[in-house]
Amino acid sequence: MAFVEIDGLIKRYGTLSIFEGFDLNMGSTDRLVLIGPSGCGKSTLLRCMMGLEDIAGGTIRLGDDDYIDGAPNGKMKLNRQVQKEVGMVFQHYTLFPHLSVLGNLCLAPVRSRGIKKSEARDKALGLLERFGLADRANFYPSQLSGGQKQRVAIARALMLDPKLMLFDEVTSALDPELVVEVENTMMELAEAGMPMMIVTHDMHFARNIATQVVFQERGKVIEAAPPKDLFGNPQQDRTRDFLRNVLHIEG
Amino acid sequence: MNYEFNWFYVKKALPQLMDGLMVTLQLTLWANIIGLVLGFIVAIGMLSKIRMIVWPLTAYIEFFRCTPALIQLVWFFFCVPILFNVWWSAEFMGMLALGLNLAAFNAEAYRAAIQAIPHAHTDASTALGLNVLQRIIYVILPQALILALPVLITNGIGIFQQSALVALISVQDLMYEGRYIATQTFRPIETLTTVALIYFAVSFPVSQAVTLVERRTKRLLAS
Numbered sequence: 418m419a420f421v422e423i424d425g426l427i428k429r430y431g432t433l434s435i436f437e438g439f440d441l442n443m444g445s446t447d448r449l450v451l452i453g454p455s456g457c458g459k460s461t462l463l464r465c466m467m468g469l470e471d472i473a474g475g476t477i478r479l480g481d482d483d484y485i486d487g488a489p490n491g492k493m494k495l496n497r498q499v500q501k502e503v504g505m506v507f508q509h510y511t512l513f514p515h516l517s518v519l520g521n522l523c524l525a526p527v528r529s530r531g532i533k534k535s536e537a538r539d540k541a542l543g544l545l546e547r548f549g550l551a552d553r554a555n556f557y558p559s560q561l562s563g564g565q566k567q568r569v570a571i572a573r574a575l576m577l578d579p580k581l582m583l584f585d586e587v588t589s590a591l592d593p594e595l596v597v598e599v600e601n602t603m604m605e606l607a608e609a610g611m612p613m614m615i616v617t618h619d620m621h622f623a624r625n626i627a628t629q630v631v632f633q634e635r636g637k638v639i640e641a642a643p644p645k646d647l648f649g650n651p652q653q654d655r656t657r658d659f660l661r662n663v664l665h666i667e668g
Numbered sequence: 669m670n671y672e673f674n675w676f677y678v679k680k681a682l683p684q685l686m687d688g689l690m691v692t693l694q695l696t697l698w699a700n701i702i703g704l705v706l707g708f709i710v711a712i713g714m715l716s717k718i719r720m721i722v723w724p725l726t727a728y729i730e731f732f733r734c735t736p737a738l739i740q741l742v743w744f745f746f747c748v749p750i751l752f753n754v755w756w757s758a759e760f761m762g763m764l765a766l767g768l769n770l771a772a773f774n775a776e777a778y779r780a781a782i783q784a785i786p787h788a789h790t791d792a793s794t795a796l797g798l799n800v801l802q803r804i805i806y807v808i809l810p811q812a813l814i815l816a817l818p819v820l821i822t823n824g825i826g827i828f829q830q831s832a833l834v835a836l837i838s839v840q841d842l843m844y845e846g847r848y849i850a851t852q853t854f855r856p857i858e859t860l861t862t863v864a865l866i867y868f869a870v871s872f873p874v875s876q877a878v879t880l881v882e883r884r885t886k887r888l889l890a891s
């Protein structure tokens with residue numbers, strides 16, 4: 418049985434239909450990289466996975482549990498226990514600016530999980546140490562570079578021991594020279610065996626980190642394959658067109 | 669102009685002016701306490717989106733924002749006792765009118781600040797497993813308060829200046845004492861200039877501080 422099982426997902430924004438029966442599976446050692454033209458629903462898919470979107474139909478399972486059971490008219494069922502096992506990092510505004518780095522890391526564990534302050538603190542310092550951010554513990558987000566902010570956001574998600582991590586274009590807003598440090602942090606996480614779903618425009622990074630690349634277009638998976646196959650020998654015309662375009666732009 | 673300045677009487681009356689200043693400061697303090705607390709409650713009510721709550725609050729805010737503070741004050745002093753058969757002191761009425769006026773303005777400051785917090789923080793909070801209440805208490809409100817702080821201080825110092833109006837309902841504040849001494853001594857220029865300088869001496873440092881606070885909050889919340 419797959420680790421993540423998306424079955425018949427239906428997602429609409431008002432009358433705008435994004436998914437009408439979308440299926441996708443992911444194994445527990447997989448790192449899926451989602452690629453596809455802008456506006457094809459990559460962010461929406463991750464937001465559905467995080468339980469941030471109301472879905473009109475279909476089911477999502479995670480591990481052994483029923484996670485989301487879509488239904489029309491806001492009757493979707495969401496298992497909050499499972500939601501807590503998913504972590505997500507966004508493109509923008511990821512950190513809470515009124516809290517220090519340490520405050521950002523400890524907020525959810527202390528306030529929502531009831532973990533002792535001292536315990537959370539030790540864990541936070543451990544994570545910051547691991548990511549080479551120990552000297553930034555008492556800084557405020559406004560005092561960090563964009564790359565550091567995103568790495569802190571990753572550490573903050575890890576504080577809650579997620580079973581699955583979602584990354585939505587976490588390097589897209591960064592200056593080019595800051596992209597690598599964030600990608601390295603994600604690579605480290607990958608090597609530690611964290612299952613991930615990643616949306617990125619960086620095809621080089623996608624090739625390095627993915628176990629499986631999923632090309633989606635107009636609410637459907639067009640092609641899914643390991644990176645060397647999908648990039649080296651795409652089977653579908655649309656995949657080829659898309660890759661030609663993005664690789665051409667990248668130069 | 670060959671006016672001969674004479675500061676003798678003003679010097680002599682300085683303790684009396686200081687007594688007036690104390691009354692003014694007390695009024696300002698209480699009006700600010702009302703304005704900060706009530707304004708916050710009103711802002712939360714406005715954001716509740718419950719029509720039964722929003723309507724009366726909107727009426728209250730717009731009434732106080734769209735009528736002169738002077739008429740509000742005089743209305744409280746003359747009309748409230750007759751309408752509600754309560755006979756409170758002029759000081760108390762002054763405090764109430766100024767406090768309600770300030771609360772209306774502060775409510776708008778709080779509301780605008782709460783609405784200015786990026787929606788992305790809601791998603792980030794949910795992704796971290798915070799529930800609605802935790803999100804409001806630990807994520808939205810602290811940021812909103814920081815964001816609103818400069819406006820709240822500006823409004824607060826504004827009410828310090830507006831409080832001079834209470835002299836007209838015979839509260840013995842700084843303005844009242846100033847006018848009294850000016851008439852008694854036939855020295856309006858010296859006396860009223862001194863009174864103006866006292867108002868200035870209190871307001872100016874605070875308004876300077878606002879600039880500083882604003883710069884710091886802007887920097888902190890930039891993301």
Ligand SMILES: Nc1ncnc2c1ncn2[C@@H]1O[C@H](COP(=O)(O)OP(=O)(O)O)[C@@H](O)[C@H]1O
Pocket residue numbers: 430433435453454455456457458459460461462
């Ligand atoms: N909250 C929303 N309300 C209405 N339409 C939305 C909303 N979010 C996204 N969309 C639309 O849904 C489509 C898919 O968006 P998105 O998932 O962000 O695409 P991608 O991340 O692949 O670029 C786009 O056409 C976008 O305009």
Ligand SMILES: [Mg+2]
Pocket residue numbers: 459460461586
């Ligand atoms: Mg997107």
